[in-house]
Amino acid sequence: GDSVTQMEGPVTLSEEAFLTINCTYTATGYPSLFWYVQYPGEGLQLLLKATKADDKGSNKGFEATYRKETTSFHLEKGSVQVSDSAVYFCATGGSGGSNYKLTFGKGTLLTVNP
Amino acid sequence: NAGVMQNPRHLVRRRGQEARLRCSPMKGHSHVYWYRQLPEEGLKFMVYLQKENIIDESGMPKERFSAEFPKEGPSILRIQQVVRGDSAAYFCASSPRDPSRGASEQFFGPGTRLTVL
Numbered sequence: 001g002d003s004v005t006q007m008e009g010p011v012t013l014s015e016e017a018f019l020t021i022n023c024t025y026t027a028t029g030y031p032s033l034f035w036y037v038q039y040p041g042e043g044l045q046l047l048l049k050a051t052k053a054d055d056k057g058s059n060k061g062f063e064a065t066y067r068k069e070t071t072s073f074h075l076e077k078g079s080v081q082v083s084d085s086a087v088y089f090c091a092t093g094g095s096g097g098s099n100y101k102l103t104f105g106k107g108t109l110l111t112v113n114p
Numbered sequence: 115n116a117g118v119m120q121n122p123r124h125l126v127r128r129r130g131q132e133a134r135l136r137c138s139p140m141k142g143h144s145h146v147y148w149y150r151q152l153p154e155e156g157l158k159f160m161v162y163l164q165k166e167n168i169i170d171e172s173g174m175p176k177e178r179f180s181a182e183f184p185k186e187g188p189s190i191l192r193i194q195q196v197v198r199g200d201s202a203a204y205f206c207a208s209s210p211r212d213p214s215r216g217a218s219e220q221f222f223g224p225g226t227r228l229t230v231l
Contacts (some may be wrong), residue, residue: 082166104156
């Protein structure tokens, strides 16, 4: 079945630092790729997504590019803020008829200090 | 606009008891998904339901677990005769349209943290 491997945390950065959280996946077919964010005490929120190779998803200064050749979807942000502190999950959507079946990585805890 | 609601947020049960977890999808959403997050693991798909129908339960343990989404009221995930290994966070998500028409964003609730003593 599908699997997602993402960078283990925790990750601690100073404000305005550059962020990269690595994510690689194994899947059959051509799944959609997602990054979700979970703030303390809240549910997961979709941060960005990409549905085909070379697509770039972006939102709130975060970006990730669907790299089919390296089966990766690394999350980046040029300048993090304290408010970005959260747990970040990389996920794949199933292919074809099971595209609703999301497969998640274990999550990466990001702490941004002022 | 209320998001996906789950209750209770925290649930403590002793071994052998039953746990009932509730999920109210976002208004207008008729597709519900349940995921489980074991300690140190990512979320794992359990079941996909539409109103009064189980569409895909391939991620549900074969015994003790059941799910429903009745015509009226919330979706219920029921765990009978809980064991310590059932301790986890259970997340519910909903989406507005049939995923066979293309991948649709899933909106997640805050989760129910089940602890089995």
